[in-house]
Amino acid sequence: MNEILSRYHFPAADCSRIPYGMYRDAEIYGLEQERIFRGPVWNYLALEAEIPKPGDFRTVVVGDTPVIVDRAKDGTVHAFVNRCAHRGAIVQRQLHGNTKVHTCCYHQWAYDLQGKLAGVPFRRGVNGVGGLDDDFDPTCHSLQKLRVESLNGVIFGSFSDAVEPLEIFLGPAFVAQLRRLFHAPVAVLGYQRQRIFGNWKLYSDNVRDPNHGGLLHMFQITFGIARLSAKGGAVLDAEGKHNMSWAAQGAPAAGGGDDYQDTARGDMNIKLRDPSMLQYRKEFPDDLSLTIASIFPNCTFQQIGNTLAVRQFRTKSADEFEVVSTFFGYEADDAEMVKHRLKAANLAGPAGLVSMEDGEAVEIVHRAIVRDGDSHSVVEFGGKGPVKDQENLVTDVPIRGFWLHYCKLMGITPGGAA
Amino acid sequence: MSSEVQNLFETYARLLDADRLEDWLDLFVDGCHYEILSRENVAQNLPLSLMLCDSKDMLVDRVMSLREANIYNIHVDCHILSFLHVEEIEGVIKAGCNYAVFQSNQEGESRLFSVGRYQAEIIRQHGVLRFKKMRIVVDTGAVLTLLATPL
Numbered sequence: 001m002n003e004i005l006s007r008y009h010f011p012a013a014d015c016s017r018i019p020y021g022m023y024r025d026a027e028i029y030g031l032e033q034e035r036i037f038r039g040p041v042w043n044y045l046a047l048e049a050e051i052p053k054p055g056d057f058r059t060v061v062v063g064d065t066p067v068i069v070d071r072a073k074d075g076t077v078h079a080f081v082n083r084c085a086h087r088g089a090i091v092q093r094q095l096h097g098n099t100k101v102h103t104c105c106y107h108q109w110a111y112d113l114q115g116k117l118a119g120v121p122f123r124r125g126v127n128g129v130g131g132l133d134d135d136f137d138p139t140c141h142s143l144q145k146l147r148v149e150s151l152n153g154v155i156f157g158s159f160s161d162a163v164e165p166l167e168i169f170l171g172p173a174f175v176a177q178l179r180r181l182f183h184a185p186v187a188v189l190g191y192q193r194q195r196i197f198g199n200w201k202l203y204s205d206n207v208r209d210p211n212h213g214g215l216l217h218m219f220q221i222t223f224g225i226a227r228l229s230a231k232g233g234a235v236l237d238a239e240g241k242h243n244m245s246w247a248a249q250g251a252p253a254a255g256g257g258d259d260y261q262d263t264a265r266g267d268m269n270i271k272l273r274d275p276s277m278l279q280y281r282k283e284f285p286d287d288l289s290l291t292i293a294s295i296f297p298n299c300t301f302q303q304i305g306n307t308l309a310v311r312q313f314r315t316k317s318a319d320e321f322e323v324v325s326t327f328f329g330y331e332a333d334d335a336e337m338v339k340h341r342l343k344a345a346n347l348a349g350p351a352g353l354v355s356m357e358d359g360e361a362v363e364i365v366h367r368a369i370v371r372d373g374d375s376h377s378v379v380e381f382g383g384k385g386p387v388k389d390q391e392n393l394v395t396d397v398p399i400r401g402f403w404l405h406y407c408k409l410m411g412i413t414p415g416g417a418a
Numbered sequence: 419m420s421s422e423v424q425n426l427f428e429t430y431a432r433l434l435d436a437d438r439l440e441d442w443l444d445l446f447v448d449g450c451h452y453e454i455l456s457r458e459n460v461a462q463n464l465p466l467s468l469m470l471c472d473s474k475d476m477l478v479d480r481v482m483s484l485r486e487a488n489i490y491n492i493h494v495d496c497h498i499l500s501f502l503h504v505e506e507i508e509g510v511i512k513a514g515c516n517y518a519v520f521q522s523n524q525e526g527e528s529r530l531f532s533v534g535r536y537q538a539e540i541i542r543q544h545g546v547l548r549f550k551k552m553r554i555v556v557d558t559g560a561v562l563t564l565l566a567t568p569l
Contacts, residue, residue: 095458190459190466193560222487270486274475322560327466342465343472351454351469351565353480357489359564 004031005412008374013415015403016384021373023199023366029318031410036297037063037315039409040163042149042156042170044299044312045069045079047326049153049186055098055113060324061314062157062298067146068092068102069155072113077150079157080115080143091143102143115143151175152182154310170295171237177244177293180284181301181308186328189341192309193324194350196359198366200313200321201406206358207294208398210234210245210390211381216361219353223272232290232393240387240401241296247393249280249289277343280305294398296405304354306337307344319366325349379403423504423513423540426547431497431517434568439481442568447543448474451551454569456559457534468556468565480568490566495531496520511540511547517554519569521562532558532569 004027008019022028037043043062046069050058057070059082066082068091084091084104091104091111101118103110110119117138125131146157149166156166167175196203206212210232214221232247272278280289283306291303300311302325309327316322325348329341347354369375382395387404390397407414426445433442446452454469471477484490502515514537521531534556541550554569 096462188464190462190464191456191559192466192468193456193458194564195560195562197563216489218487218489219483222483270482272479272482274473274479277476338465342467343470345466346470346476349468350561350563353483353488356564356566360489360491363491363563 002031002411004028005410010403010407010412010414010416011376012384014384014386015400015407015414016379017376018379018399018403019374019376020369023201023369024318024373026318029199029315033063033065033315035409035411036406037065038159040158040160041297041409042158042163042166042295043297044295044310045146045148045155045157047153047186047188047310047328048077048150048155049188049328050096050326051077053098055100056096057092057094057099057102057113058096059092059094060312061322062146062159064315064317066090067157068115068143069148069157070099070102070113077148077155078114079146079148079155080111081146083143084109085117085141085143086120109141111143115145117141117143151178153186154178154182171239171242173235173244174237174242174293174295177291177301180286181291181303185331186308187331187333189327189329189338189345191324191326192349193322194359195316195320195322196362197320198362199318200315201402202362202365203313203321203323203358204294204297204402205399206362207292207300208234208243208245208402209396210393210398211396212361213245213393216357217354219347223270223275225278230393234390234393234395234398236387236389236398236401239405240398241405242294243398243401244291244293245393245398246288246292247290248287249282277340277346278305279340281337281340296402302348304347305344306341307348308341309348323350419506419511420502420504422547423511424502426540426549427499427502427513427515427536427538430549431499435495435497437494437567439484439568443474443478443481445549446474446477446552447541447548447550450474450477450549451553452477452549452568453552454554454556454565457555457557458559460555468561469568484566488566491523491563493521493523493567495567496522496528499536509541510550513538513540517569529562530558531562532556532565534558534569 008021011017046058051071054073060067068082069079086109089106092102101110108121112118123132148157230247235244294300298313302309309325311323311325314322379399382397387401452471453467455467498518500516504513519532520528522528537553539551540547
């Protein structure tokens with residue numbers, strides 16, 4: 001086994017124990033860039049609605065690799081590493097824009113919208129002196145391309161030649177969820193960014209842990225809006241790597257009763273003065289009012305009532321990551337609906353009334369697990385053993401699904417000998 | 419008038435820094451609008467904010483939620499205000515200034531948490547100046563950890 005991986009031991013084959021060191025080790029982080037983000041996966045890149053016209057581009061990040069996503073003259077979408085083939089500089093320095101070519105400011109190497117090297121100034125030197133040798137072949141110096149596939153206007157990219165087609169990778173439940181959220185042309189409402197000083201996997205665990213929703217995020221409980229005993233659950237793909245936590249509007253779980261008397265806070269039943277942002281305007285054919293769909297490895301598609309967004313996780317180091325959220329509605333929304341979505345956005349993001357706690361939760365774990373890398377966190381809510389769909393919210397089984405797939409890609413055998 | 423406006427901004431910052439959020443609410447009129455936007459969205463003409471209260475009741479709810487429901491990093495804030503600009507147009511005072519908010523944890527470690535600009539509309543009510551509108555455009559659009567206490 002790889003020397004770096006042999007430092008930590010997963011004692012349980014079902015990943016119900018996760019060694020702390022996996023979150024803190026800088027060399028594990030380096031290996032993840034190669035085996036996870038550049039491995040056989042599809043990373044969320046951007047929405048086609050962000051680059052509607054030929055020449056439109058946005059610069060994004062996959063893991064920690066800078067990437068340009070753009071639309072070529074023929075309307076096709078392309079993605080390539082934002083690093084000049086010459087001396088390694090960032091080529092496109094703008095966050096977004098429209099251009100005919102991407103030109104590196106350092107020595108003016110220019111790349112077309114498909115990432116091909118289109119121009120090198122002074123290639124022949126001046127008056128036959130200087131410049132590049134005659135054997136320089138521009139076709140060998142394109143920007144490194146990512147494979148690109150798009151589903152209902154959601155663009156994914158992959159560094160891997162081996163990865164299966166996007167829809168197979170997503171699996172039927174997540175193809176259906178993306179078709180559900182992107183059933184009509186979307187309009188971007190804006191971005192939110194959050195810099196969290198912890199390991200990115202503590203965040204990907206967090207979005208696969210429905211159990212914390214009604215215990216950490218007490219806004220809805222305090223104001224009598226929702227409870228952990230509500231009807232809800234988690235849907236996984238066949239491998240368990242993707243997860244969608246869901247809850248249905250106004251439907252208490254069978255059996256009633258819950259355990260809030262065991263928490264420090266309980267039901268305070270305080271009323272909001274202006275609950276208008278909480279109103280859910282039914283806009284999908286089903287009753288789901290909360291869906292948090294996390295696609296391995298780098299994104300989450302969120303529906304919190306009428307607040308729709310996709311979050312892209314961008315890693316900075318083992319100890320820091322950024323969450324970039326793109327909030328959207330539909331082109332067909334009327335002014336009232338746009339206003340409602342903007343107001344309801346108070347619930348989500350770094351200042352979100354039901355989400356701000358996540359930043360703190362990740363950081364307090366990250367700080368406390370600085371030592372004892374071979375000690376473990378406990379992941380047993382919803383039961384141990386095989387990973388499968390969950391019919392209630394008091395579960396963290398999807399975390400194990402993430403880790404089982406993570407271990408497979410990293411080359412770790414959980415439960416194997418130390 | 420300029421010194422009166424300056425006094426209002428300073429009271430605003432002082433009450434936030436002292437965690438007197440309930441008293442801070444009194445600086446807003448009933449039909450107020452409070453919004454925190456990132457410069458990134460403003461520059462692209464995108465309407466999404468980080469925090470949006472389009473009524474005084476929503477602002478009161480924010481404060482109540484912080485007190486009763488939300489969990490966030492334990493910290494104190496320190497505001498620094500500068501470059502106040504004031505103009506009066508038909509009875510409405512438009513005022514703006516730059517701000518910096520430093521955040522410190524319990525162990526006395528401080529970090530620059532947010533910089534940006536206040537853009538306010540101020541009216542006189544019962545003889546005193548109050549905020550009718552507070553629009554905060556943050557340069558620090560990449561929020562460090564989380565944004566709980568109003569800026």
